[in-house]
Amino acid sequence: MRWILVSAMVIATVAGDLLQSHEMKRAGEQSVSAKGLARLLHTIAQRRLLILGIACNAVSFFSFMALVQTEPLSFAVPASSASFVLETALAKFVLHERLGARRTAGALAVLAGVVLVGG
Amino acid sequence: MKNLPQHSGAVLKTYSILLFFLALKAAGNSAMAWGMKQIPERMSMNPALYLRAMLNPFVALGVAALILALLTRMALFSLADLSFVLPVTAVGYVIAVFIGKVFLQETVSGQRWLGTLLIFAGAALVGSTSENTTSVTRKARDEPQ
Numbered sequence: 001m002r003w004i005l006v007s008a009m010v011i012a013t014v015a016g017d018l019l020q021s022h023e024m025k026r027a028g029e030q031s032v033s034a035k036g037l038a039r040l041l042h043t044i045a046q047r048r049l050l051i052l053g054i055a056c057n058a059v060s061f062f063s064f065m066a067l068v069q070t071e072p073l074s075f076a077v078p079a080s081s082a083s084f085v086l087e088t089a090l091a092k093f094v095l096h097e098r099l100g101a102r103r104t105a106g107a108l109a110v111l112a113g114v115v116l117v118g119g
Numbered sequence: 120m121k122n123l124p125q126h127s128g129a130v131l132k133t134y135s136i137l138l139f140f141l142a143l144k145a146a147g148n149s150a151m152a153w154g155m156k157q158i159p160e161r162m163s164m165n166p167a168l169y170l171r172a173m174l175n176p177f178v179a180l181g182v183a184a185l186i187l188a189l190l191t192r193m194a195l196f197s198l199a200d201l202s203f204v205l206p207v208t209a210v211g212y213v214i215a216v217f218i219g220k221v222f223l224q225e226t227v228s229g230q231r232w233l234g235t236l237l238i239f240a241g242a243a244l245v246g247s248t249s250e251n252t253t254s255v256t257r258k259a260r261d262e263p264q
Binding site for chain 1: 148151162163169172178189190197216218219220223227231233234235236237239243
């Protein structure tokens with residue numbers, strides 16, 4: 001069950017991150033002052049893909065809630081880093097990007113780390 | 120500095136928001152983990168269970184801190200590249216394991232510490248290879264509203 005929850009969390013995180021990063025770059029600079037947060041909420045309301053990204057984050061969030069109920073925090077948070085492995089695999093097999101040695105080494109280090117954390 | 124706004128005021132703003140994000144994430148994760156372990160019912164696909172769990176004050180605090188962390192991270196994305204944000208926020212994995220051990224009295228084996236450090240190093244390496252897209256941010260910022 002722990003790996004099902006980790007998988008749900010990771011897939012939703014990757015989708016949410018991609019959508020948010022893409023949309024926030026288009027929205028321009030934001031701040032975290034009271035006025036800035038109000039502007040940020042206004043930006044969110046205007047961008048459907050950003051709302052979809054946040055919905056993905058919600059799925060990830062509920063998976064995390066279920067995970068920390070039964071698993072230690074010292075497992076749940078590092079295990080969520082498997083998103084780096086998925087992002088790298090997506091870049092290679094879906095976007096047909098050429099992966100450099102550093103990126104491949106980084107993704108393999110994360111994968112090895114997740115295996116060690118889960119072992 | 121690569122992938123960061125060049126003038127010192129913007130750099131200071133970016134690092135202030137980064138520290139705020141890491142603090143919120145750490146506080147939110149620990150409150151959430153502490154609160155969720157007090158909930159007797161096991162979570163399932165039923166959304167009502169999650170909403171009921173949020174009535175626990177620690178879970179509610181965790182949810183609030185993590186939502187604020189999410190908004191803060193979005194603000195961070197607008198200031199700096201993903202290739203900067205991903206590696207620097209990867210330190211959060213190490214912080215989470217530290218919190219688990221010190222504050223939640225979890226047993227953290229040497230293998231788990233090693234795994235976490237590998238994840239930190241790997242995430243930093245992956246993040247440092249991403250494309251620089253700052254020009255998109257700058258273009259959006261410079262466009263008239």
